[in-house]
Amino acid sequence: MAPLVAMTCAGFSGYALLLTVAPLWAVEGGATTAGSGLVNGVLLLFTVLTQLLVPRALHRFGWGPALAVGLALLGVPGVLMSLNNALGAVLALSAVRGVGFGVLTVAGSAAVAALVGAERRGEAIGAYGLAVALPNLVLLPAGPWIAESLGWWVVFALSALPLVGIPAAFRLSSALRLSAPDLHPGTTVSPDPDDPEFKAYLRLMRPMMLLLAVTLAGGAVITFTPQMVDSPSVAAGGLFLMGLSAAFSRWRVGALADRYGPQRFVVPLVPLTGVGMALVAWSVASSDGVRVGSFLVAMLLVGLCYGGLQNLTLLISFTAVSRRHHNLASAVWNVGFDAGTALGSVAVGVIAQLTSFATAFLVAGAIAVATLPLALQGRTGSAARRTRRVGMERAEPPRET
Numbered sequence: 001m002a003p004l005v006a007m008t009c010a011g012f013s014g015y016a017l018l019l020t021v022a023p024l025w026a027v028e029g030g031a032t033t034a035g036s037g038l039v040n041g042v043l044l045l046f047t048v049l050t051q052l053l054v055p056r057a058l059h060r061f062g063w064g065p066a067l068a069v070g071l072a073l074l075g076v077p078g079v080l081m082s083l084n085n086a087l088g089a090v091l092a093l094s095a096v097r098g099v100g101f102g103v104l105t106v107a108g109s110a111a112v113a114a115l116v117g118a119e120r121r122g123e124a125i126g127a128y129g130l131a132v133a134l135p136n137l138v139l140l141p142a143g144p145w146i147a148e149s150l151g152w153w154v155v156f157a158l159s160a161l162p163l164v165g166i167p168a169a170f171r172l173s174s175a176l177r178l179s180a181p182d183l184h185p186g187t188t189v190s191p192d193p194d195d196p197e198f199k200a201y202l203r204l205m206r207p208m209m210l211l212l213a214v215t216l217a218g219g220a221v222i223t224f225t226p227q228m229v230d231s232p233s234v235a236a237g238g239l240f241l242m243g244l245s246a247a248f249s250r251w252r253v254g255a256l257a258d259r260y261g262p263q264r265f266v267v268p269l270v271p272l273t274g275v276g277m278a279l280v281a282w283s284v285a286s287s288d289g290v291r292v293g294s295f296l297v298a299m300l301l302v303g304l305c306y307g308g309l310q311n312l313t314l315l316i317s318f319t320a321v322s323r324r325h326h327n328l329a330s331a332v333w334n335v336g337f338d339a340g341t342a343l344g345s346v347a348v349g350v351i352a353q354l355t356s357f358a359t360a361f362l363v364a365g366a367i368a369v370a371t372l373p374l375a376l377q378g379r380t381g382s383a384a385r386r387t388r389r390v391g392m393e394r395a396e397p398p399r400e401t
Contacts, residue, residue, distance in 0.1 A: 001115060001116075001124065001127060001128075003168040003169070003171035003172040003175060004108065004111050004112070004115070004128065004131070004168075004172050005127065005128070005131040006165060006168040007067065007071070007104075007108070007165040007168035007169050007172055008104075008108050008128065008131040008132055008165075009131050009134065009135055009165070010071070010161050010162055010163075010164045010165030010168065011070075011071055011074060011101075011104045011108075011161075011162045011165050012104075012131070012132050012135040012136065013135040013139055013158070013161040013162070014074055014075050014078055014158075014159045014160065014161045014162040015074065015097075015101055015104075015135070015162075016135045016136045016138075016139040016140040016143070017078070017139045017140075017142075017143045017146075017155055017158055017159045017161075018078055018081070018097070018143065018155070018156075018159050019040060019136075019140055019143070019222060019223070020140060020141075020143050020144055020222065020223070020225075020226050020239070021143040021144060021146075021147050021152075021155050022039045022040070022043075022081065022090060022094060023036035023037065023039045023040060023223060023227075023345075024036070024144060024147065024226060024227075025081065025085050025090060025147075025152065026039050026085065026087050026090045026091075027227075028085050028152075029084075029085030029086050029087060029090070030086075030087070031087040031090075032353070033227065033349055033352060033353045034349050034350050034353045035087050036227070036349065037223065037224075037345045037346050037348070037349020037350065038087075038091060038345075038346060038349075039087075039090055039091060039094050039345075040094070040219070040223050040341065040342065040345035040346075041342045041343075041345045041346035041349075042091045042094045042095050042098065043094040043095070043097055043098040043101070043342075044098060044219075044338040044339070044341050044342030044345070045095075045098065045342055046094075046095045046096075046097075046098030046099050046102065047098040047099075047101045047102040047105070047334075047338045047342075048102070048334075048335050048338050048339050048342070049098075049102070050098065050099045050101075050102025050103060051102040051105065051106045051331050051334045051335050051338070052331060052335065054066070054102060054103055054106035054107060054327075054331055055106065055110075055327035055328055055330075055331050057103070058106075058107060058110070058327065059327075062173060063107060063111075063169070063172065063173040063176055064169055064170040064172075064173030064174075066103055066107065067103060067104070067107055067166075067169035067170075067172070067173070068166045068169055068170070069100075069103065070099070070100045070101075070102070070103025070104050070107070071100060071103075071104065071162040071163060071165050071166050071169060072100065072162075072163060072166070073096055073097065073099050073100030073103070074097050074100030074101050074104060074162040075100070075159065075160045075161065075162035075163040076160065076163070077093040077094075077096045077097045077100075078093075078097065078156050078159025078160060079156055079157065079159065079160050080093055081093045081156055081159075082152060082153055082156035082157075100162070101338075102334070102338075104162075105334045105337070105338070106327070106330050106331045106334050107330075108128065108132075109125075109128065109314060109330040109333065109334065110326060110327045110329075110330035110331075111172060111176060112124050112125055112128045113318050113323070113326040113329070113330070114176055114326065115175070115176070118318075118319075119258065120258060121254075121258070121315060121318060122253075122254035122255060122256075122257040122258035122262070122311070122315050123254050123255045123258055124254070125254045125311050125314050125315055126250060126251045126252065126253065126254030126255060126311055127251070127254075129247075129250035129251060129254070129307065129310060129311050130247060130250065130251040132250075133243065133246055133247030133250050133251070133307060134247060136243045136246070136247070137240065137243035137244055137246075137247050138243075139158075140222065140239055140243055141235070141236040141237075141238075141239035141240045141243065142236070143155055144226045144232065144235070144236070145232060145236055146158075148232065197325065197328065200320075200321045200322075200325040200328055200329070201328070201332065203320040203321055204317055204320060204321065204328070204329055204332040204333070206316075206320075206374050206377065207313040207314075207316040207317045207320065207333065207336070208313070208317070208332050208333060208335065208336035209336065209371055209374055210266065210270065210309060210313050210371050210374055210375060211309060211310065211313040211314075211333060211336040211337055211340060212336040212337075212339055212340035212343075213270075213273070213340065213367050213368040213370070213371040214269075214270075214273050214305055214306055214309045214310075214340070214368055215306070215310075215336070215337050215338075215339075215340030215341045215344065216340040216341070216343045216344040216347075216348075216364055216367060216368070217273055217276075217277050217302065217305075217306070217344060217361075217364045217365060217367070217368050218242075218246075218302060218303075218305075218306035218340075218341070218344065219340060219341030219342070219343070219344030219345055220344035220345065220348035220360065220361065220364050221242065221277075221280060221299070221302055221344075221361070222239065222242075222341075222344075223344065223345045223348070223349070224348065224349070224352065224357060225238055225239055226239075228284050228290075228352075228357040229284070229290050229295070230289060230290065231290070234290060234292055234295070234296075237296065238295055238296055238299040239299070241296055241299045241300050241303065242299040242300070242302055242303035242306070243303060244300075244303065245299075245300045245301075245303035245304045245307065246303040246304070246306045246307030246310075247307060248304075248307070249303070249304045249305075249306075249307035249308035249311075250307035250308065250310050250311045251307075251311075253265055253307075253308045253311050253312060254311050254315065257311070257312060257315055262312040262315050262316050262319075263316075265308060265312055266309065266312050266313075266316075266375045267372075267375045267376060269304075269305045269308050269309050269312075270305075270309075270368065270369065270371055270372050270375045271369055271372060272301060272304070272305050273302065273305040273306075273309075273365065273368040273369070274365040274366065274368050274369035275301060275365075276298050276299075276301030276302035276304075276305060276365070277298075277302065277361050277362065277364055277365025277368065278361075278362060278365050279294055279295075279297065279298035279301065280295065280298040280299070280302065280361050280365075281357075281358040281359070281361040281362045281365070282294065282358070283295035283298055284357050284358055284361070285356070285358035305368075310337070313333065313336070314330075314333050317329040317330075317332065317333045344364060348360040348361070348363070348364055351363055
């Protein structure tokens with residue numbers, strides 16, 4: 001877990017710094033609100049397209065080389081972005097960063113399932129989630145402030161931090177060679193007629209749609225908070241509180257899910273997402289400026305749901321399929337995460353330009369609440385599915401330690 005956490009922190013540091021800064025950089029170059037929303041939309045479009053190919057790439061080229069290339073593609077374009085703030089250049093470099101981010105996200109979450117047994121997987125996902133959340137907590141709200149106070153070039157230089165994670169990626173590859181030798185090049189996995197891939201896809205749709213809805217809401221808040229809140233300090237404070245509650249919930253809910261099961265935590269978090277988004281909308285609806293107190297409370301609520309549902313849906317995804325499909329589960333989960341974030345950036349940007357940010361956030365909250373039937377659906381037969389998955393894992397050959 002140690003090299004996984006180090007690599008994840010380095011990779012997500014470069015990602016978090018530019019998530020709010022790159023759209024502002026495009027605005028600096030003359031882009032409209034809708035144009036700035038395209039920046040993260042293109043980043044995550046290429047992330048999603050890449051994620052679908054990562055399981056095969058890991059098996060063909062190996063974890064170390066694939067991760068090294070991914071980290072390089074995530075870190076180098078940020079430096080090049082400092083040379084041109086035209087929307088076309090920002091979009092092109094964001095696309096390259098999306099390819100690198102796609103590799104990092106799928107490999108990172110798949111490594112958790114390969115390294116840790118099912119009985120402590122929620123706790124391990126929590127530790128991995130903390131490594132993801134901490135850079136977002138510190139650097140995501142700090143990015144605009146660094147750009148304004150210290151200079152844009154400082155942000156773009158720091159965005160190369162993913163390169164620092166390359167040595168940890170090779171150490172992680174060595175650890176996986178011992179704990180999961182069947183996941184490396186040169187091994188073959190025979191098709192199982194009783195557990196075909198298309199059935200695994202179907203079982204993964206429910207957690208993916210739940211995740212997509214909450215990340216659509218969270219992605220919209222992250223992307224547009226610096227633009228809709230006039231005070232940089234209030235915007236930074238809100239993003240910090242959202243990151244703090246997301247980090248805490250993503251970390252702690254895993255251990256609780258190991259003990260009590262993830263389903264009882266999913267159901268209340270879905271409508272709570274809608275409540276948080278409605279409160280964000282009300283806080284920014286006034287023409288006199290943002291209602292600071294309610295805005296900060298709303299950011300705490302959205303962050304709590306945003307982090308908790310990330311952990312729970314990943315745990316449900318791994319539980320829904322056999323170990324041979326864990327890389328597929330990681331890819332599908334990450335597609336849901338980044339597709340939701342991209343939709344939150346692009347669609348909410350367009351709606352906000354046509355109407356207002358308040359209306360756009362109400363729409364995003366309504367989409368989250370609309371997935372409540374999917375959350376309630378998991379109550380039926382969840383114990384049977386959990387028993388079946390544990391039985392399948394016990395039937396598989398023991399892993400080397």
